[in-house]
Amino acid sequence: MPQHLPPLSPIVLKFGTGILAQPGGCAIDLFQLRRFAKEVSHLIIQGIPCILVSSAAIAAGVHSLGLTKRPSDVAGKQACAAVGQPALMAAYAKCFLRHGVTTAQLLLTHEDIFTEKRRSNAQETLKCLLASPHVLPIINENDSVATEELNLGDNDQLSAEVAIMMKARLLLLLTTSDGLRARAEGGMGKRIPQVSDIQEILCHVTPEKGEHSRGGMKTKLKAVEAAIKAGIETVIADGRQPKQIEMALAGKNIGTRFLVPTL
Numbered sequence: 001m002p003q004h005l006p007p008l009s010p011i012v013l014k015f016g017t018g019i020l021a022q023p024g025g026c027a028i029d030l031f032q033l034r035r036f037a038k039e040v041s042h043l044i045i046q047g048i049p050c051i052l053v054s055s056a057a058i059a060a061g062v063h064s065l066g067l068t069k070r071p072s073d074v075a076g077k078q079a080c081a082a083v084g085q086p087a088l089m090a091a092y093a094k095c096f097l098r099h100g101v102t103t104a105q106l107l108l109t110h111e112d113i114f115t116e117k118r119r120s121n122a123q124e125t126l127k128c129l130l131a132s133p134h135v136l137p138i139i140n141e142n143d144s145v146a147t148e149e150l151n152l153g154d155n156d157q158l159s160a161e162v163a164i165m166m167k168a169r170l171l172l173l174l175t176t177s178d179g180l181r182a183r184a185e186g187g188m189g190k191r192i193p194q195v196s197d198i199q200e201i202l203c204h205v206t207p208e209k210g211e212h213s214r215g216g217m218k219t220k221l222k223a224v225e226a227a228i229k230a231g232i233e234t235v236i237a238d239g240r241q242p243k244q245i246e247m248a249l250a251g252k253n254i255g256t257r258f259l260v261p262t263l
Helices: 028-044 057-064 074-097 108-115 116-133 148-154 156-165 198-204 218-228 244-250
Strands: 011-015 050-055 102-108 135-142 170-174 183-184 187-191 235-237 256-258
Touching: 011 028, 011 156, 028 050, 028 074, 028 135, 028 235, 050 156, 050 198, 057 074, 074 102, 074 135, 102 108, 102 116, 108 116, 108 156, 116 156, 116 183, 135 156, 156 170, 156 218, 170 218, 170 244, 198 218, 218 235, 218 256
Parallel strands: 011 050, 011 170, 050 135, 102 135, 170 235
Antiparallel strands: 183 187, 235 256
16 A cells, blocks of 8 residues: 555545345345445554445335336436435445444535535545544435436446545445456457556447446446546456455455556
8 A cells, every 4th residue: 555645545435236236226235235344344444544435326215115126217216316325325324333434425416526615515524524533434426316327327437536536545446347358259358457558448348337237337437537637546346256445455456457657
């Protein structure tokens, strides 16, 4: 871990719907939440500040409303998010409390990031939370009123914006893929472990995405590009595998690591 970073330089973790929801995307996978709570709490208790950008409010809402499938219309999705967000946060709070960590909720829109006054307010709130002992800020797109995540991605861009705003030491995008894979005849090839020039690997991007994810590798690479330009190393890794967070922070060979170009 770099030693020159200031004490409150956090890591930003982004959890997508694909790694938080049960198969079918209609309920939260509590086993995953419990495992993530244990892994993230371990870092926080060590004094490593973390910020979590979490999707899956809609999946939680589908379950809470007793629906048999996810709605396809915007109003239906936003209604599920309105019901599911408090249920998701309650589940997080319960899982993290077992490890002595308190969770805090922030619902943001992209306007909150790009409007100067709102951005300043969000920054100061996050700084205060990170300075508090054993507190984890959890951020989600405000799905009940905003449509950026519903239409454009799965919190990928928001996580990059938060990482840039808070001058993070690392952005970790946990997804259902073990990183970027090279294109190969008849399918996907080998995992690309490290990227030093993002422009050189765009030819490997495919439009595929998880069944219940609103993003895909294209939206992730857009987020990666923004973070890298701001000097923030970024990793895309498989959130269904254990200890990915710890290994990514330690610089281990997991997923795809996007390096900040040196001058």
